[in-house]
Amino acid sequence: MTAVYACVRILAESIASLPLHVFRRGENGDRIKATDHPLYYLLHDAPNEEMTSHVWRETMMTHLLLYGNAFSQILRNGRGEIVGLYPLLPNKMSVERDEKGQLFYRYLRTNDEPSMEGNTVILLPETVLHIPGLSFDGLVGMSPIAASRNAIGLSIAAEEYGSKFLANGAAPVGTLEYPGVIKDVSKVRESWNAMYGGTGNVGKVAILEEGLHFNPISMSPQDSQLLETRQYQLTEIARIFRIPPHMLQDLSRATFNNIEQMSLDFVIYSLMPWLSRWEQSMAKSLLSRDERRQYEIRFNVDGLLRGDYKTRMEGYAVGINNGFLCPNDVRRLENLDLIPSEKGGDNFLIQGAMIKLEDAGIYAKSPSGGKLQGGGT
DSSP, X not given: OHHHHHHHHHHHHHHHHSOEEEEEEOTTXXXXXXXXXXXXXXXXXXXXXXXXXXXXXXXHHHXXXXXXXXXXXXXXXXXXXXXXXXXXXXXXXXXXXXXXXOEEEEEEXXXXXXXXXXXXXXXXXXXXXXXXXXXXXXXXXXXXXXXXXXXXXXXXXXXXHHHHHHHTTTOOOEEEXXXXXXXXXXXXXXXXXXXXXSGGGTTOOOOOOTTOEEEEOSOOTTTTTHHHHHHHHXXXXXXXXXXXGGGGTOOTTOOTTTHHHHHHHXXXXXXXXXXXXXXXXXXXXXXXXXXXXXXXXXXXXXXXXXXXXXXXXXXXXXXXXXXXXXXXXXXXXXXOOOXXXXXXXXXXXOOTTOOOGGGTTTTTTSTTTTOOTTSOO
């Protein structure tokens, strides 16, 4: 189904394209990029020697959307540091408990999997990064495809019907009526189909002899509401993955005024829940308990929430005029060259006319009659 493929591709590519950083928490609550942490390079650049971070995240997100779970094997060196993350196929993985109730992962190995021996491998939880989707038990995610198989199946059926209808040259199915007795019915049928069936025979004029009469009996696509069904199923699949219809090239209800808002809704209500699953699962599996007190793993979605140029400039102006943004803060967000500090690029500014409410009129009541030192008023 092209709609399912499009939804999976939109979500997978969106998450793979976002900047992913490891941050160190500062004393004042600020966050500093922890570029010296071993995980920073793995998550930001290349989790293993065969994949970039974009490809790894895209692959993991595709597994998560189609199977409801995403797994990666965690490789460590002799000092316990993580040196590699390799995705594992979710349809070959099962999550189980031993006789003591401890979790473990049973993986059916294939020849292209690294660092594994034997057909079945038992993996401990500390060696697996597991990102589950929507779940009933909190351990194993549920596949959106399996949960919505009826809706997707109806879409496939409508697509197959349309394909067969057009493959038949969009010609209606019917009966051939003959006033006499036909000795070889199959021969007449095959002859008719060979002469007038299929896309290669579209437009041919049928010549009926000896009282032969053709009676169409099938409904037209309009009568069977084929187009309306396919349009509704597109919306239905978009609803399953929570994708705005305009991102699937369905612009029937899109306007210039609401597309930007729908795009923001996509970030807030579609991407953010998935990003939260990613961030918390990575922190749990890739950071130790002590490290989680100092470090955090975060996606940066600021670029998707910036809005259009006019809206961004108005927001920046408010930030600079009220003193919580400096010019260089704005230029960093817009990927512009910074203004040197000696020229005021890092200065925080406020409007000079702004004073406290209790100080209003203080100069008018002064003995100088409202005149300031230096001749000003």
